[in-house]
Amino acid sequence: MNNTQSPARRRPVDSLLWRYTESHRHPVNELIHCICVPAIVFTLLGMIWSLHPLAAYAVVLTALIYYFFLSSRLALGMLLMAACFLSVLGALPVTLIRPVCAAVFVLAWIGQFIGHHIEGKKPSFFEDLRFLLIGPLFVLGVLYRRLRIPY
Template sequence: MGLLNLEEQLTFYAQYHRHKVNVLIHIVCVPLIFWSSLVWAANTGPLLSYDEDSLWRLTPFVPNLSLLSVLFYINYYILLEPVAGALYAPILLYMAYNATNFAADHSDHNVLAGIVHVFSWIAQFIGHGFAEKRSPALKDNISQALLLAPLFVWLEILFSIGYRSGLQKRVKKQNKFFLKLEIGGLHNNDNLGLRSGK
């Protein structure tokens, strides 16, 4: 699966997010998980020169792990989907800015971020267990699931207002195909069980 092949990446991720309730839970919780992680990442403090004469002082940002992580995500998303990635960039940058300020303003920021983080993960596992009725994508490919999740929920929002409807249709079509394969595999396993007398 190509890391820069958007359709393949979305098809993989969409296989684990078919139910509308589960998708909605992820649209809310994935950004919260990402933001809370950025709060923790802000603990590093500046990782690049941040002296009084530093160019960083001309920006609202602190070059900590939170910002550097967001810049990595932005670059990856723009490579995957230039328009959606560029539209998402200001939101991600604001999340890094907000997370850094939150960490600076609240002495108990790690605990508060932890509460948000744990609550959001629990909500997602509930969505997978009760709505989706299957394990989350991270069980099969944790690095890919964590890397793609923020873009996936952003594209879900864009798809809902008509963005790249052709791509959305192709992903849904492939998703239905994989679902049929899964159902067929279950039926075959049931038949094998019957034949073996189980």
């Protein structure tokens, strides 16, 4: 992301990530998000999987279409992450998925709110629900920047 450009001149993904980053600058909050956001995505997929695996695939496909329009490189990363999550869900005993995912979901959201307390800013999705989908891209963006992968 080129931070020298005004937000209006950036690609939509850059603008969304820039706005999301505004409330995720504290290193502890960023670390918490890098742990809790993937956990939340996994647990949401797990709860949907427990209803029907095809529903989980449909949710992933829908999100990937949105991500592809934002950034094909980030969409590819999300595809790899989703494939890993769905593979793990397929290998878990069905009776464990719902209770484990529900517990981890609650703990991960508690972590998110602790991170925002440390940050001193409210979660971005309170202003725009799209940020519930941008959170995973933020985490992937952190990984891409550390690996020097452009997106």
